[in-house]
Amino acid sequence: xxxxxxxxxxxxxxxxxxxxxxxxxxxxxxxxxxxxxxxxxxxxxxxxxxxxxxxxxxxxxxxxxxxxxxxxxxxxxxxxxxxxxxxxxxxxxxxxxxxxxxxxxxxxxxxxxx
Amino acid sequence: xxxxxxxxxxxxxxxxxxxxxxxxxxxxxxxxxxxxxxxxxxxxxxxxxxxxxxxxxxxxxxxxxxxxxxxxxxxxxxxxxxxxxxxxxxxxxxxxxxxxxxxxxxxxxx
Numbered sequence: 001x002x003x004x005x006x007x008x009x010x011x012x013x014x015x016x017x018x019x020x021x022x023x024x025x026x027x028x029x030x031x032x033x034x035x036x037x038x039x040x041x042x043x044x045x046x047x048x049x050x051x052x053x054x055x056x057x058x059x060x061x062x063x064x065x066x067x068x069x070x071x072x073x074x075x076x077x078x079x080x081x082x083x084x085x086x087x088x089x090x091x092x093x094x095x096x097x098x099x100x101x102x103x104x105x106x107x108x109x110x111x112x113x114x
Numbered sequence: 115x116x117x118x119x120x121x122x123x124x125x126x127x128x129x130x131x132x133x134x135x136x137x138x139x140x141x142x143x144x145x146x147x148x149x150x151x152x153x154x155x156x157x158x159x160x161x162x163x164x165x166x167x168x169x170x171x172x173x174x175x176x177x178x179x180x181x182x183x184x185x186x187x188x189x190x191x192x193x194x195x196x197x198x199x200x201x202x203x204x205x206x207x208x209x210x211x212x213x214x215x216x217x218x219x220x221x222x223x224x
Contacts, residue, residue, distance in 0.1 A: 035214075042214045042216045043204075044214070045211060045213070045214075103149075103212070105157045108156050
């Protein structure tokens, strides 16, 4: 069974540019999460989809971040325009159950904003 | 808001030594999970604890959930070089949101 896949694995962009990260969850997992980790910090929650609906987007830093999950399958996270503080590793995770299930993480997309 | 604390962030042990780390929450948790991230890798689920005082073992790893469901511990017996990585705890609070700690990065000297 394929795991959670993320693309790209690494992106280097300049401040002000746009980047779109993609996540393909495990098939059949209705719950999809985006997290971000800055070096030495906690894995910080960004948002949670249940199928195509945003269940909780309280962790999104600001309106430069836009997440979508069309059709309840893969998800994209767009950062526009990117700022230096957006650098970090963006993890996507999926789970079958909400609230009590283990999360299956992707390999992460490392974003570097110069 | 809910906070999950892991202190310290780094620990170095000699291979063969035991290792214990703790996780503390500012609020009562419904469950707690532990993840391990190998260098260059992604977090991988290890265990979930749900009941007050629950203890679970996985080979040389022992996980415990506190009686008040506000803290947890991870104990590794006789560490090996394969144990290196960052161990995260994550707790689910009343808001049903999973909150991660900063993690503790373990290095093992052979």
